[in-house]
Amino acid sequence: MTAVQILADLGLHAADLQKGTLAVTSPIDGAVIARLPEDDAASVDAKIARAQKAFDSWRLVPAPKRGELVRLLGEELRARKEALGRLVTLECGKILQEGLGEVQEMIDICDFAVGLSRQLYGLTIASERPGHRMTETWHPLGPVGIISAFNFPVAVWSWNAALALVCGDSLIWKPSEKTPLTALACQKLLARAMARFGDAPEGLSELLIGGAEVGEQLLDDPRVPLISATGSTAMGRAVAPRVARRFGRTILELGGNNAIIVTPSADLDMAVRAILFGAVGTAGQRCTTTRRLFVHDSVYDSLLPRLKAAYDKVCIGNPLDEDTLVGPLIDKAAFEAMEAALDRARSIGGRIVGGGRVSVEGCDEGYYVRPAIVELDAPDANVMEETFAPILYVMRCTSLDDAIRRHNAVPQGLSSAIFTTDLREAERFLSAAGSDCGIANVNIGTSGAEIGGAFGGEKETGGGRESGSDAWKAYMRRQTATVNYSTDLPLAQGIVFDAP
Numbered sequence: 001m002t003a004v005q006i007l008a009d010l011g012l013h014a015a016d017l018q019k020g021t022l023a024v025t026s027p028i029d030g031a032v033i034a035r036l037p038e039d040d041a042a043s044v045d046a047k048i049a050r051a052q053k054a055f056d057s058w059r060l061v062p063a064p065k066r067g068e069l070v071r072l073l074g075e076e077l078r079a080r081k082e083a084l085g086r087l088v089t090l091e092c093g094k095i096l097q098e099g100l101g102e103v104q105e106m107i108d109i110c111d112f113a114v115g116l117s118r119q120l121y122g123l124t125i126a127s128e129r130p131g132h133r134m135t136e137t138w139h140p141l142g143p144v145g146i147i148s149a150f151n152f153p154v155a156v157w158s159w160n161a162a163l164a165l166v167c168g169d170s171l172i173w174k175p176s177e178k179t180p181l182t183a184l185a186c187q188k189l190l191a192r193a194m195a196r197f198g199d200a201p202e203g204l205s206e207l208l209i210g211g212a213e214v215g216e217q218l219l220d221d222p223r224v225p226l227i228s229a230t231g232s233t234a235m236g237r238a239v240a241p242r243v244a245r246r247f248g249r250t251i252l253e254l255g256g257n258n259a260i261i262v263t264p265s266a267d268l269d270m271a272v273r274a275i276l277f278g279a280v281g282t283a284g285q286r287c288t289t290t291r292r293l294f295v296h297d298s299v300y301d302s303l304l305p306r307l308k309a310a311y312d313k314v315c316i317g318n319p320l321d322e323d324t325l326v327g328p329l330i331d332k333a334a335f336e337a338m339e340a341a342l343d344r345a346r347s348i349g350g351r352i353v354g355g356g357r358v359s360v361e362g363c364d365e366g367y368y369v370r371p372a373i374v375e376l377d378a379p380d381a382n383v384m385e386e387t388f389a390p391i392l393y394v395m396r397c398t399s400l401d402d403a404i405r406r407h408n409a410v411p412q413g414l415s416s417a418i419f420t421t422d423l424r425e426a427e428r429f430l431s432a433a434g435s436d437c438g439i440a441n442v443n444i445g446t447s448g449a450e451i452g453g454a455f456g457g458e459k460e461t462g463g464g465r466e467s468g469s470d471a472w473k474a475y476m477r478r479q480t481a482t483v484n485y486s487t488d489l490p491l492a493q494g495i496v497f498d499a500p
């Protein structure tokens with residue numbers, strides 16, 4: 001499939017995609033694959049107004065009927081999984097299996113949201129007053145602003161979009177300026193679903209194309225009660241106070257610094273595979289990528305050679321080739337950040353294998369790298385910052401307490417894992433005194449979370465939760481209602497307040 005065919009299959013005509021100012025580059029070979037027109041302040045304003053108008057009618061559509069639109073979106077995604085997966089690969093450089101996996105995640109969240117559309121349950125609460133009934137109801141919230149990152153250009157949108165749509169909200173999506181094409185494609189697929197649905201209001205989903213100013217306008221607009229933003233911690237630090245200033249709400253999915261602990265009883269075959277996928281998958285550009293490894297002294301010298309041997313066999317290359325496991329980094333800046341991190345590691349005595357640029361035939365302008373393992377020997381070694389690249393820092397630990405303490409001693413708190421066959425160790429890791437992350441796994445790596453659970457993390461990861469469980473509640477407003485069906489007017493707290 002050529003790029004033109006992929007786009008055509010998704011309802012995008014290549015000729016229409018060359019008329020703007022925003023150049024879209026494929027990280028595979030650095031080729032400019034599109035030039036898109038960008039939004040300006042006036043068009044952003046108009047789109048927010050349309051989304052607000054759409055919300056006014058969408059909120060009145062019964063939730064199970066709203067679910068029907070999401071069911072149709074799921075069908076569109078199933079029908080075009082291959083094309084959209086390939087476009088993800090073309091635009092963000094992840095390998096095709098991962099591009100397809102991302103679309104599968106979209107399909108799964110649509111299914112989840114369809115079921116949810118009949119389960120937006122509230123509560124009935126016992127009232128302290130006779131003849132009174134108290135309830136808690138969830139109502140649609142308003143237009144939801146979705147700011148997504150380049151590394152999961154479509155799945156993270158769908159986690160937000162599928163939930164927000166069944167919750168009765170409209171959508172305003174500002175994708176990364178590095179991956180606007182996949183956003184256009186999703187918008188087309190949703191438009192198809194809306195056409196089949198029949199009476200979905202125009203403006204139910206608006207797309208904003210452009211750079212930071214476009215995003216900032218969305219952050220500042222009081223018509224948008226919720227901003228769900230995925231990106232770096234630095235980005236979140238700018239977004240959160242800005243939205244808070246107008247008392248808007250945020251769901252923040254920011255940086256991770258995820259670690260795996262390997263204990264003496266671990267199944268090392270499983271551990272090696274999980275570490276490899278977690279650390280080098282998506283070229284280390286997942287927020288759930290494994291970045292730190294704490295290995296118990298007693299297994300360190302058997303694990304490390306096996307891990308290095310597995311790294312040696314990893315095929316680095318064009319992400320469209322079937323054998324490739326590691327595709328390119330997103331751009332030159334990502335490569336430079338990786339090099340700088342490795343320089344820092346070297347300067348503190350880290351022993352490094354891997355790193356450096358790899359040349360891939362026909363892809364001279366792509367930034368392909370050899371995934372790196374950095375062994376840090378100091379007894380209390382740790383790494384505090386996230387570098388969005390395939391660097392795995394490996395550290396020895398002497399006990400589970402030592403490992404958990406260092407595991408938690410970083411500012412981020414997204415994903416974590418332990419490899420152990422000892423029930424006591426596993427349970428300690430999952431206990432209140434164990435991992436402090438939003439996601440904690442036993443005998444599973446840190447990346448590749450399922451959509452059914454709430455996704456997100458603590459501390460500088462931002463605290464937001466998306467996707468499964470009851471994450472939907474963030475997309476609705478809660479209303480406590482008390483109805484008095486008696487003929488008296490008893491006051492709460494037993495207060496007597498009668499006019500004489």
Ligand code: UN1
Pocket residue numbers: 105151152156230285286287288289446447448449450
């Ligand atoms: C992200 O990297 O922004 O668990 C999200 C995972 C994916 C989502 C990652 N389901 O790795």
